Each structure stands twice: as structure tokens, then as C-alpha cells.
Amino acid sequence: MWQASTHPTWQPSKLPFDLGPATAAALAVGLLVAAFVRGYSGFGFSAIFIAFAALLTNPLPLIPVVFTCEILMTAFQARGIRGHVDWRRVGWLLLGAAIALPFSVSVMVSVGADTARAVVSSIILLMSLVLLSGWTLQRRIGPLGHGGVGVLSGLCNSAGVGGLPVAAFLSAQPVEAATFRATMIVFLTGIDLMTLPLMWYGGLVSWDTALAAAMAFPLLGLGVWLGGRRFLSASPTTFRRFAVLLLLALSLLGLIRAFFGG
Structure with missing residues (x-):
């Protein structure tokens, strides 16, 4: 967890979460790359940015920032995706997620930085291997199956x-x-939108969260716009594979740091 400032007033020169200038600059680059991937493929933003952030700092305080950014990015993309959403799938997936979120958030807010880094990197590694394997479903999956995936x-x-x-x-x-x-x-x-209030209740959302999201906004817009343009002119399947390989590499580096780098 991060330490609150001991100064009585907010300082404009202070970076969110007491980040140093070099770390903040590196995170900005990672944010732009992750936003580009989101604009192109529709997923990967949170995983790529959090996996990268875990190499540099405690990723836990940055997770609510990422969620806020994800919501903001949808505003950039809403007009172009309305006619393509499978709302039935979305509904069952969200129902399942709502069941698991209170428990999972309460566990995550109680762990330390190294444990958080190891958990994040392990989940990303496992899911990246599944994505990379080319695994396919041989039969139609109904509402309960979608709900189960939502729980996960x-x-x-x-x-x-x-x-x-x-x-x-x-x-x-x-x-x-x-x-x-x-x-x-x-x-x-x-x-x-469901997770952020739970993280606020758990103490992971602060004024630094809002400040970091505001600072990220221009980079989000640029990254999503560039990624969306790329989506219109190329196959997203190829790029999704690249994104998964990137996640794989970042997760391995995160695990190495968690267990050996301190």
C-alpha cells in the first residue's frame, strides 16, 4: 500500500502515488502502448499495463486507475461498436462476475506488494498460455457456461x-x-464499474486515483484512436497473437521480479 502525504495541502508538483519522474514517464509509455492494443483488439489494456507496472512499482494502487481509464476509453469507442455487441453474452458474463467480485477484492486488498505482483503475473501467465494454445470449444456454451466464465x-x-x-x-x-x-x-x-466501488470501500481509491486518470486521459485518446484506425485496415487476429506474446513476456518478468528481485 502507499503512504499518504504528511503535508497538509496538496502540492501540484507531486506525482500520484509518490512516483518518481522516471517511473512515471515509463508508465506513460506503457499506458500509450496498452491503449493502442485496446483500440485495436478490444482487450489487453489492463493486463498489459498492470503487468508492465508490476515491473516498476506496487501494481495494486494502479488497478483502480486502469479501471477508470478503461471506462473512459469506451467513450471513445462507443459509437463504432454499438451494432456489434452481443448483449446476451455480456449479461450472463457480468452476472457471474458480480457473484465473485466482493470476495476476490477483499482478498486482494489485504496482500502486500510482492504478493500482489506474483498473483497478477501468475494469472496473466496462465491466461496468456490458454490464449496462445489455440484452444477451441467443441460444443455450444449456454447461459450457465457464460456465467461460470464470468465468475472466473x-x-x-x-x-x-x-x-x-x-x-x-x-x-x-x-x-x-x-x-x-x-x-x-x-x-x-x-x-x-462493479469493481471500482468495492475497491473504494477497500481503501484502494483516493484522490491520487482521480489525478492519475486525468493525467492519463490524453494518452488514452491517442492510443485508442491509433489502434482503432489500425483495426480498420488489418486483421485483429494477428495482432491479438502479438498482444498475447507481449503479455506472456511481461508476466514472466513480473514473476522473476516477485520471487528473485525483491
């Missing part, structure tokens, strides 16, 4: 990576690229 997503979302189980689940089915992208965007927005 809720368990993972306290670590900021609830989108990865759903991405793996949808990738294993014959879902059109535009539908996959739009459904992921709406689902991620919904689960983040």
Missing part, C-alpha cells in the same frame, strides 16, 4: 486482469472479429 473473470478482476478469461473463452468460439472486440469492450466497462 470476477476472481481475476481484483488483480486487474478480468478480461483475459473472457478473451480466452470468446477466442475459443467462432465469434466474428468485430463482435469479439465490441463485446469485450462493453463487458470490461461493466465489470470495472
Whole structure:
């Protein structure tokens, strides 16, 4: 957890979460890259940024920032995705997530920085391997199956990576690229809206959260816009594979730091 400032008044020159200038600059670059991936493929923003942040600092305080950013990015993309959302899938997935979120958030807010880093990196590693395996479902999955995946997503979302189980689940089915992208965007927005109040109750949301999100806003807009333009001119399947390989590498580095780097 982070330490609150001992100064009685807010200082404009102070960076959120007491980040140093070099760390903040590196996180800004990671944010831009993650926003580009989100604009292109519809998922990966939270996982990529949190995995990268875990290499530099305690990722826990940044998870609510990422959720706020994810919600803001949907505003950039809403107009172009409305006609492609599979609302039935979204509803069942969110219902399942709502069951698991209170428990998973209460556990995550109680752990330390190294444990958080190890948990985040382990979840990303496992989900990346599933995505990379080319796993496919051989039969039609009904509402209960979608709800079950939603529960798993809720368990993972306290670590900021609830989108990865759903991405793996949808990738294993014959879902059109535009539908996959739009459904992921709406689902991620919904689960983040449910998770943020729980994290606020757990003490993970502060004024630094709002300040960091405000500072991130221009980079989000640029990254999503560039990624969206790329989506219109290229196959998202190829880029999703690249995003998964990037997640795999970042998660391995995060685990190495958690267990050996201190």
C-alpha cells in the first residue's frame, strides 16, 4: 500500500502515488502502448499495463486507475461498436462476475506488494498460455457456461486482469472479429464499474486515483484512436497473437521480479 502525504495541502508538483519522474514517464509509455492494443483488439489494456507496472512499482494502487481509464476509453469507442455487441453474452458474463467480485477484492486488498505482483503475473501467465494454445470449444456454451466464465473473470478482476478469461473463452468460439472486440469492450466497462466501488470501500481509491486518470486521459485518446484506425485496415487476429506474446513476456518478468528481485 502507499503512504499518504504528511503535508497538509496538496502540492501540484507531486506525482500520484509518490512516483518518481522516471517511473512515471515509463508508465506513460506503457499506458500509450496498452491503449493502442485496446483500440485495436478490444482487450489487453489492463493486463498489459498492470503487468508492465508490476515491473516498476506496487501494481495494486494502479488497478483502480486502469479501471477508470478503461471506462473512459469506451467513450471513445462507443459509437463504432454499438451494432456489434452481443448483449446476451455480456449479461450472463457480468452476472457471474458480480457473484465473485466482493470476495476476490477483499482478498486482494489485504496482500502486500510482492504478493500482489506474483498473483497478477501468475494469472496473466496462465491466461496468456490458454490464449496462445489455440484452444477451441467443441460444443455450444449456454447461459450457465457464460456465467461460470464470468465468475472466473470476477476472481481475476481484483488483480486487474478480468478480461483475459473472457478473451480466452470468446477466442475459443467462432465469434466474428468485430463482435469479439465490441463485446469485450462493453463487458470490461461493466465489470470495472462493479469493481471500482468495492475497491473504494477497500481503501484502494483516493484522490491520487482521480489525478492519475486525468493525467492519463490524453494518452488514452491517442492510443485508442491509433489502434482503432489500425483495426480498420488489418486483421485483429494477428495482432491479438502479438498482444498475447507481449503479455506472456511481461508476466514472466513480473514473476522473476516477485520471487528473485525483491
